[in-house]
Amino acid sequence: MSIELRLSRANRIYHANEALEGKIIVKSPSSISHYGIRLSVSGSVNLQVRGGSAGVIESFYGVLRPVPILKKSIEVRPSGKIGSGTTEIPFSLILRQPGEENLERFYETFHGANINTQYLVAVDIMRGYLHKTLSATLEFIVESDKAELIERPVSPEMVLFYITQDTQRHPLLAELKSGGFRVTGKMSTQCSLSDPVTGELTVEASAVPICSIDIHLLRVESVLLGERIVTETSLIQTTQIADGDVCRNVTLSIYVILPRLLTCPTIFAGPFSIEYKVSIAISFHSELSKLHSISDPTAPRLWMAMETLPLELVRTR
Incomplete structure (x- = not known):
């Protein structure tokens, strides 16, 4: 039965x-x-x-x-x-x-x-x-x-970013600091849940060969506990946009599809809030990376360069 x-x-x-x-x-x-x-x-x-x-x-x-x-x-x-x-x-x-x-x-x-x-x-x-x-x-x-949906279209404006050895807040390998690198691009920071997160990225220069370029989608969950707010950032998904040492001055497209059950509109409620971030992670070739297991791909590493942007998700008509 x-x-x-x-x-x-x-x-x-x-x-x-x-x-x-x-x-x-x-x-x-x-x-x-x-x-x-x-x-x-x-x-x-x-x-x-x-x-x-x-x-x-x-x-x-x-x-x-x-x-x-x-x-x-x-x-x-x-x-x-x-x-x-x-x-x-x-x-x-x-x-x-x-x-x-x-x-x-x-x-x-x-x-x-x-x-x-x-x-x-x-x-x-x-x-x-x-x-x-x-x-x-x-x-x-x-x-x-439908009555609660945003009637205005999502802003087409994109945020410009650049990633160099001087923008990093964590230690880097000596060859990365001395040789230098520069990556520029732009990305949308407001996105409809039914559309992908889009943008573009260009590697202008890098003295050390690049291993991979990944886009990490992060959620920032805050919970009200007594008189304080406890906040935790965790990884939702990773999208690789380049594998290997990419050609210089070639524009790469950023196209990230949002998972349905793991995302919702950005919320600021009384007892909790849900926000999002997008992290661009560039991994460089290094023998040191082979000695360490990647338990958290978003954690700063000596052989990685990162840039994090805020992302607002909305539900539109």
């Missing part, structure tokens, strides 16, 4: 003012009696503070009280029987009724290191004390309502 939830949309993306629709699929070799079929939806922002981003006292708190967003349930069917074979039971539930007061605004689905915004739909088929309740849970994705 099995129970499954199947939503009407394959991508499972819904807006707060829409109806969550789908089917409850029950497969049973024989008919069963039940005391009601209940469907419930819930949404919350789950916060935590890890020991690596806070002190000993802060890490003692561990998981903080979640921020509730949504909690409601309906009875799909009253007490009765489900026949043998495969039975499909349709359901429909409006996430937010017009004029309905909610505990919080509907933040977009986001899976981070310390912040996790999640929406779940669950079904329970109650069978009494002698039988175990049949249950199934499925996550669905919430995006901003």
Whole structure:
């Protein structure tokens, strides 16, 4: 015997003012009696503070009280029987009724290191004390309502940057400091979640051969803990735009596709905030790099040059 939830949309993306629709699929070799079929939806922002981003006292708190967003349930069917074979039971539930007061605004689905915004739909088929309740849970994705989207277009302006041995705040190999290098480019610092992060980069000069050029997408999660704010920066993904010693004075395109569940619009809420950064990392050929394992690709290294830019993500019409 099995129970499954199947939503009407394959991508499972819904807006707060829409109806969550789908089917409850029950497969049973024989008919069963039940005391009601209940469907419930819930949404919350789950916060935590890890020991690596806070002190000993802060890490003692561990998981903080979640921020509730949504909690409601309906009875799909009253007490009765489900026949043998495969039975499909349709359901429909409006996430937010017009004029309905909610505990919080509907933040977009986001899976981070310390912040996790999640929406779940669950079904329970109650069978009494002698039988175990049949249950199934499925996550669905919430995006901003059309009324909350930014109407103005994303700014086409790009920020200019240049990377040399003099712009680095961490120690470099002697041959990098003496020989020198210069990399220039530009990149968009405001981007729609449905579009890639774009820009361009040019290696004008480098005395030491280049090994790789990578674009790191970073999230900056801040959680309010008591009277202080605990902030942690972590890596979302890395996109390599050059492999090997690139030709000088040739423009390289920057094109980074944003992962859906790991990104959401930039948020500044009361108990938490989510921001983003983009880091351009240039690795140079060095025998020293072969002796060290790369546990954190964003950590400063003697054979690396880096430049970090802020990135604002928005949801547009």
